Amino acid sequence: MSRRGRHRPSIVTWREYLRQVFDHEGFPTFPDLNLLAEGDSWFTISGLPPYNLLFELRFRKHTRIVNCGTPGDTIVSMASIARSQQLREALSPGIKRWDAILLSGGGNDLINAAGNIVLPKNNRPTHPGNPADFCDQAALQDLIEDVQDGYRRMAAMRDVPGGPSRGVPILAHTYDYATPRDAPAIFGSLGPWLHRAFNDREIPPEDRVELADCLTDRLANGLLALTAGSHRIPDLIVVDTRGTLTRAALGHRGDSHDWQNEIHPNGGGYEKLAKRIEPVLEGLLGN
DSSP states (O other): OOOOOOBOOEEEEHHHHHHHHTSOOSSOOOOSEEEEEEESTTTOSSOSSSOOHHHHOOBSSOEEEEEOOOTTOTTOOHHHHHTOHHHHHHTSTTSOOOSEEEEEOSHHHHHHHHHHHBOOGGGSOSSOSSGGGGBOHHHHHHHHHHHHHHHHHHHHHHTOTTOTTTTOOEEEEOOOOOOOOSOOOSSSSOOOOHHHHHHHTTOOGGGHHHHHHHHHHHHHHHHHGGGSSTTOOTTEEEEOOTTOSOOOOTTOOSOBTTBSSSSOBOHHHHHHHHHHHHHHHHHHHTO
């Protein structure tokens, strides 16, 4: 196994990048690589808890990551990512071509929709034979297609005629197996998400982990489907990160194994995910 790069990325917001590059504010920086990032709370900077995936990436060259994510954007959806004005600006003429685009999206859509996807007790089989029996399959498929549409719109924004970053690789990821548990995020009163939805739908405790895993797998398969076949998105790479983390203990209400709360990894968890992603990213960057 090759050793990791030793360079931590310099992570700045879009507005900070504009001030650095166009207004020449601050100490001048000349990174070897410039990456653009957009996404949900797995990428969010300056939020609480103070962990995210971007912080844990390591590179073999000096790298700047310009993050269009908004601090505290815990439940940003794929639709809002695809409408991001900052992202549109970052991909417009007059901006230097990016070396790669990092995207984290779809997980929040799933947890937000869980209450609508999981069937009420009186609308599902008395003795469900598998986790899918707990789900409204049409609602789940609609959710997956909405997420996929967000990715397509994101790619179309990249490939706008005359855009400087046409064909730049987009690297995204699947998620990992969250344990439904009463462990809300510590930045305010957000969450829990799956735990609350499963309580509302009266899901038996012994079925909750398998149901959560089923939903995670459906989303992952939907994202991976965007990289193959006749309807693939060109230059999109999705790293399958399932099975990277040690799942949280069922019933634990705080930091457990690789998870800070119900849906967010802790620092050690993000480091594991970064190590999973780095070899793929290095290949895209020609390292």
